[in-house]
Amino acid sequence: MASSKFLAAAIAAAAGTIYAGVLPKIDLPKDSPVAVLSADYGDSNETARGGALLLDLHAALSLRNSSQRTIRGITLAVTAQDVTPGGKGSVTVTSLDVAPGDTFPVRVDLRLLRPLQASSAVPVVIGLDGVLFDDLSFYGPDQLSSHRTMALAEQEARRDRKYFKSLLAEGGPDRLQQQMLATLTHEADRPSLDVQVVRGGRATNFDTEQNVRFAFLSLPDSPIEPLDGMARVAGNEARAPRLEVKNRSDRPVRYIEVAWILRDRNGREFLAGSVPADLNLAPGQRQQILENTTLKFPARGGQPLAIDGMTGFVSSVEFSDGSLWIPSRADLGQQQLEHVVAPSAEEQRLAQIYRKKGLKALIAELNKF
Amino acid sequence: MKHPAEIQLALFAGSDLGRWERWRVRRHVGRCAGCAEEVQALRAVGDDLREAAGEMPAQFTKDLNWTRLAEEMTANIRVGLAAGEAIARFDRPVAPKKLGLGWHAAMVVAAACAIFAVAFWSSLPPQQAQHLMASLRRIRVERLGMFVRSPALASDEVVLEASSSGIELKENGGAMSLTHPHAEGGTVSVSLQGEAGVRFVDADTGQVTTNKVYYGEQ
Numbered sequence: 185m186a187s188s189k190f191l192a193a194a195i196a197a198a199a200g201t202i203y204a205g206v207l208p209k210i211d212l213p214k215d216s217p218v219a220v221l222s223a224d225y226g227d228s229n230e231t232a233r234g235g236a237l238l239l240d241l242h243a244a245l246s247l248r249n250s251s252q253r254t255i256r257g258i259t260l261a262v263t264a265q266d267v268t269p270g271g272k273g274s275v276t277v278t279s280l281d282v283a284p285g286d287t288f289p290v291r292v293d294l295r296l297l298r299p300l301q302a303s304s305a306v307p308v309v310i311g312l313d314g315v316l317f318d319d320l321s322f323y324g325p326d327q328l329s330s331h332r333t334m335a336l337a338e339q340e341a342r343r344d345r346k347y348f349k350s351l352l353a354e355g356g357p358d359r360l361q362q363q364m365l366a367t368l369t370h371e372a373d374r375p376s377l378d379v380q381v382v383r384g385g386r387a388t389n390f391d392t393e394q395n396v397r398f399a400f401l402s403l404p405d406s407p408i409e410p411l412d413g414m415a416r417v418a419g420n421e422a423r424a425p426r427l428e429v430k431n432r433s434d435r436p437v438r439y440i441e442v443a444w445i446l447r448d449r450n451g452r453e454f455l456a457g458s459v460p461a462d463l464n465l466a467p468g469q470r471q472q473i474l475e476n477t478t479l480k481f482p483a484r485g486g487q488p489l490a491i492d493g494m495t496g497f498v499s500s501v502e503f504s505d506g507s508l509w510i511p512s513r514a515d516l517g518q519q520q521l522e523h524v525v526a527p528s529a530e531e532q533r534l535a536q537i538y539r540k541k542g543l544k545a546l547i548a549e550l551n552k553f
Numbered sequence: 554m555k556h557p558a559e560i561q562l563a564l565f566a567g568s569d570l571g572r573w574e575r576w577r578v579r580r581h582v583g584r585c586a587g588c589a590e591e592v593q594a595l596r597a598v599g600d601d602l603r604e605a606a607g608e609m610p611a612q613f614t615k616d617l618n619w620t621r622l623a624e625e626m627t628a629n630i631r632v633g634l635a636a637g638e639a640i641a642r643f644d645r646p647v648a649p650k651k652l653g654l655g656w657h658a659a660m661v662v663a664a665a666c667a668i669f670a671v672a673f674w675s676s677l678p679p680q681q682a683q684h685l686m687a688s689l690r691r692i693r694v695e696r697l698g699m700f701v702r703s704p705a706l707a708s709d710e711v712v713l714e715a716s717s718s719g720i721e722l723k724e725n726g727g728a729m730s731l732t733h734p735h736a737e738g739g740t741v742s743v744s745l746q747g748e749a750g751v752r753f754v755d756a757d758t759g760q761v762t763t764n765k766v767y768y769g770e771q
């Protein structure tokens with residue numbers, strides 16, 4: 185039986201088509217607030233590449249909100265147990281406005297390089313990790329911390345919509361248009377970086393490793409104050425960051441994220457990543473955060489990044505009661521952050537609406553919320 | 554009785570042997586009639602040649618400098634020998650250079666230092682030795698940093714990669730990538746708790762989508 189499946193997969197791979205046995209299994213809980221209406225695999229295909237099969241999967245799912253609440257975000261978990269048992273993927277869609285009974289699309293574009301002999305099993309399973317509703321309530325197993333991710337995105341979206349509405353109210357459509365043009369310019373000019381994350385403290389180059397101390401940007405409203413920090417840096421690798429933080433709010437904190445900006449030897453700055461930490465920090469208490477992970481910045485069309493300095497700032501905080509803190513628009517307008525930090529997901533979405541449909545469509549979109 | 558070689562008798566006849574060889578051959582020739590006869594015959598041939606040379610026309614001999622000719626021949630032979638030696642050197646393994654007197658002296662000093670260091674170290678109380686080691690290590694880390702030598706990732710290492718074109722999870726030769734063919738660019742983010750992501754606005758649906766890959770322990 186297995187050998188006949190393998191043969192069918194091999195024939196399909198040779199023909200550049202897809203064998204039905206390798207299509208993903210969509211596995212939603214029985215009480216899921218979303219239901220799959222259809223799944224279109226369009227131009228998906230599987231081709232033999234040396235001793236492996238390359239599955240190029242393009243799934244366009246049509247989902248229906250079968251709950252009684254408006255959906256703001258959804259996270260689908262993608263697993264390929266036979267190929268990458270040590271990891272998994274996810275596809276999250278935020279800034280949604282899906283009323284009960286409405287349908288919405290979710291696209292999963294996935295490439296899987298798997299050994300030839302593993303082709304008899306169903307390679308990919310798509311499951312549900314969570315759904316966020318407009319009242320910020322949540323459904324799902326939350327194995328990928330999608331509740332926090334989507335709640336943070338929703339909070340950013342609300343902050344930015346409020347800001348753009350205030351621009352519209354105070355300066356009219358012209359002021360909103362100016363801001364959209366500035367956002368599009370900023371998005372195009374912002375320096376970006378390719379990053380590798382490797383668990384463990386192993387560096388892969390021969391450069392001399394040095395302890396480099398963080399400089400911290402002060403955000404006046406932040407409930408967390410970073411006190412000290414250091415990471416080991418060797419050439420284009422930074423690893424094992426150590427941070428000491430203090431809770432200066434009057435509420436206990438259970439999660440923080442410190443964003444990490446790197447400066448290269450030419451003085452250019454990049455937002456490299458973030459140092460998250462699950463903790464239990466009472467008001468006034470200090471705590472050290474240690475991570476045994478390496479960030480590597482491979483060369484992209486030239487010299488690899490040579491790290492010269494590091495700056496950190498607190499990018500999000502979750503209190504023990506589940507409420508969240510994010511930097512304000514004024515905080516993000518600081519000179520050093522303005523050119524490095526990307527516009528929020530909602531700001532990018534609104535800028536795309538302006539670019540493709542014009543100012544009237546943008547104003548109509550803002551007025552929906 | 555062992556007779557000298559014919560070439561030695563010829564050289565003896567022409568008085569071209571070295572002092573020791575000349576004495577040895579002369580001693581033999583004095584006792585050996587055969588060899589003495591051979592020497593006489595060679596000397597007779599030499600005399601005949603000289604006579605013949607004396608009868609040659611003047612234009613052949615007046616500018617003939619025998620000494621210069623001999624020197625040129627000797628020089629040519631030396632050049633040939635030197636060239637042969639140079640060619641042979643290509644095939645020989647390079648012999649290590651002999652240490653000069655300076656190196657010997659340096660080695661003696663280094664050995665003395667090593668002996669002193671071992672004696673000093675072994676005479677230190679353990680607590681002070683540990684303290685000294687910790688101080689030296691701290692100075693090295695602060696001044697020079699640490700030297701890392703791990704040239705390659707282990708094959709079972711899980712690596713997450715994020716670039717504006719997509720994100721990838723690599724493990725044991727397999728790979729899972731999430732791409733976004735319907736969007737231009739993307740905002741890359743990584744977290745040191747083991748996740749890499751890219752956020753983009755889908756060009757067809759206008760939806761904000763974030764693709765992520767994680768380590769398995771999430």
